């Protein structure tokens with residue numbers, strides 16, 4: 001389970017990191033990393049201001 | 058870099074830099090780290106601040122003031138304008154900052170006060186001894202380091218991890234965050250007021266802002282409450298707003314970001330740890346403003362660090378003073394704003410218009426928000442009944 005980050009869309013704002021309930025996301029300067037604790041809950045994808053995240057089930 | 062500091066501050070935003078500067082001025086050994094290679098860039102902010110609040114912390118300087126504004130205009134869905142927050146003497150009441158420079162100047166002031174600063178340095182975890190937090194793991198240029206400290210300050214913004222590592226759940230629910238997009242727009246008449254457009258008509262559960270950055274440029278942006286966004290993206294709504302209201306505008310910068318708007322969280326200190334600013338979710342639930350709150354909280358945090366150092370006690374027993382002091386000041390205001398926000402969320406565009414009309418023959422131009430809300434309440438007690446507790 002994971003999320004796909006469209007790096008061509010992402011504005012590296014960190015909003016998704018702030019809402020992830022399990023802390024699976026990390027903003028490293030200009031990109032988002034996803035670790036294996038992601039539960040595919042979809043909260044991050046919902047709040048991304050530009051729609052750069054897609055949940056992979 | 059030393060092996061050990063009195064205080065390590067994670068994040069060189071306004072909150073972190075004020076904490077670092079205040080601690081360093083008192084002679085504490087301070088390290089301020091920032092994961093980005095450039096402090097202040099990219100911006101995630103509309104850069105609006107009230108003049109009187111800002112000068113508590115720093116002398117205004119042309120280098121980082123993009124524009125001065127007379128006050129604010131709230132625009133109801135039907136176009137009714139309400140002026141407010143003008144200075145009594147007719148002077149300028151607010152600033153639109155140039156945060157790329159402002160944030161750097163604050164970090165520079167911390168450095169000049171004696172703090173060490175490291176950029177491109179990211180905290181990746183916390184060190185612990187007997188349950189107490191005793192420093193951070195950090196990565197600088199791909200290399201990992203252990204940096205010990207008596208107190209760690211988490212000033213790491215909306216994406217804060219420091220609190221979570223320290224056992225404080227700071228994760229935001231969709232209802233606790235405004236998801237925002239903003240353009241720096243040129244080729245427009247920016248005017249002399251910060252403008253706020255309210256109503257579902259523009260954006261669900263947020264507002265559209267236009268903050269002048271010069272005669273012909275402004276930050277034009279909007280926020281949607283996370284729980285209300287469904288499949289709508291802020292960026293799409295903003296593009297629509299531009300088409301309908303500023304077709305002549307030319308976009309010269311894009312900003313995206315999230316602002317915590319859920320009000321005070323339960324806990325912001327642990328043994329050896331203090332959270333400051335957006336990391337402590339101290340931004341205003343109603344306006345999304347967080348620069349001044351972060352700076353105020355940073356000042357309090359530093360004062361408590363100085364006391365802790367004198368006592369040689371870095372446990373919650375001493376650090377709780379921070380918790381009590383910020384809740385009694387910033388926290389109180391956040392709770393009020395939260396009440397007003399929650400009520401506004403229930404009002405239809407028609408009801409917002411009705412509120413605006415109820416002020417039609419009053420001069421609100423010199424009023425601050427609390428006073429105006431009180432008058433609104435007196436004139437619309439039924440609609441605003443939930444707010445009665447604000448005035449007791």
Ligand SMILES: Cc1cc2nc3c(=O)[nH]c(=O)nc-3n(C[C@H](O)[C@H](O)[C@H](O)COP(=O)(O)OP(=O)(O)OC[C@H]3O[C@@H](n4cnc5c(N)ncnc54)[C@H](O)[C@@H]3O)c2cc1C
Pocket residue numbers: 067068069070071072073090091092093097101102103104105106178179180181212213214215216217218237238239278312313314315316333334335336340345346347348349351
């Ligand atoms: C679109 C938008 C518009 C806004 N408009 C306004 C406004 O007009 N007026 C206002 O007052 N407020 C506004 N805000 C809110 C304001 O930007 C924040 O409240 C303010 O920046 C908070 O300051 P801070 O110091 O707490 O955090 P930040 O300014 O976010 O600084 C945190 C810093 O920590 C760094 N960091 C994060 N994690 C790590 C790590 N692991 N290691 C090292 N460094 C790290 C980040 O890179 C960042 O530089 C707005 C916010 C947004 C998103």
Ligand code: SF4
Pocket residue numbers: 005009010011012013014015016017027032047048049050051052053313
């Ligand atoms: S919320 Fe969207 S734009 Fe912001 S960092 Fe996450 S993926 Fe990127």
Ligand code: SF4
Pocket residue numbers: 002003019020021022023024025034037038039040041042043044045055
């Ligand atoms: S889908 Fe849920 S668990 Fe996975 S990264 Fe997004 S918010 Fe976190």
